[in-house]
Amino acid sequence: MKKQYFPFIILLSILSACSDNSDFDATGTFEATEIIVSAESNGKLFRLDAEEGTHLTQGEKVGLIDTVQLYLKKLQLEATMKSVDKQRPDVRKQIAATKEQLSTARRERTRVENLLKANAANRKQLDDWDSQIAVLQSQLEAQISSLTNSTQSLNEQSSSVAIQILQTEDQLNKCHILSPINGTVLAKYAEPGELASTGKPLFKIADTENIFLRAYVTSSQLEEVKLGSQVKVFADFGNKNRKEYQGTVSWIADEAEFTPKTILTDDERANQVYAVKIAVKNDGFIKLGMYGEVRFSEEQ
Secondary structure, X not given: OEEOOOOOOOXXXXXXXXXXXXXXXXXXXXXXXXXXXXOOOOEEEEEEOOOOOOEEOOOOEEEEEOOHHHHHHHHHHHHHHHHHHHHOOOHHHHOHHHXXXXXXXXXXXXXXXXXXXXXXXXXXXXXXXXXXXXXXXHHHHHHHHHHHHHHHHHHHHHHHHHHHHHHHHHHHHHOEEEOOOOEEEEEEOOOOOOEEOOOOEEEEEEOOOEEEEEEEEOHHHHHHXXXXXXXXXXXXXXXXXXXXXXXXXXXXXXXXXXXXXXXXXXXXXXXXXXXXXXXXXXXXXXXXXXXXXXXXXXXX
16 A cells, blocks of 8 residues: 655745735645555456546455466366265275174184083184184274275375365455455556456555545644544635535654645744644545645634
8 A cells, every 4th residue: 555645836836925824723635545456366357347536345346367277277176176085985884894704703702602611612613713803803903094094195185185276266266356445446557458467556546535634733733633633624626715624633643754845834934843644534525635724723
């Protein structure tokens, strides 16, 4: 963001005619916070509906940058995601056979144990089933471990692809040019058909409804100025045509500066002054750069 300043050389001759009985405490120019909207993606600019003087609302879509390659990349990533999902093993099904063998071996071991108690079987038969159960249990644990590792690896691949999809979607969203604020387009820097690149200025917009008067006061006037205080602001339309507005002091500089040549203060002999900003609600008549005056006190 940057602020626009307008020099007024013609004021030099006008201000010289002012006397100490002026009906204002300080003068300045009307300004607004300006935003230069830049491209956030690379590609051909398909559309940009941001003509100078156009009023835009916050979030309004005003332009589009080529999205074809990004969209194709998203389709490719989605296909990769489906492929990874298909490789994910079904652990329950793949260990079902081993679990069934283990269950059968345990039933046989119980049967042999009962026969042994009835002296219808020997000890070796029972030991053989114990050994087989141990082997099957090891096989089952190995299968579970292998399938778990494989699933975890595929899950990580899936997460990586999902992140890439989100990144591509974010890049696609940045191809859609939106108005950052409610405001009026002051300048247009690009046209449809041109190549846009990240950081290239597209248009400049400012909130012309909520503007401020930048004025300058001397150190002796600071006691009359407080943040949040209500003051009277006068817009000068020329030919002695002035209009009064209600203003609010929104900012006071913490350091003094040398008096700008285009500014008249109540004390013209002052070498240094303090800048102040006075917020004003614009009714549509005030233009940026217009000359204005401010009165901090009612006693004139």
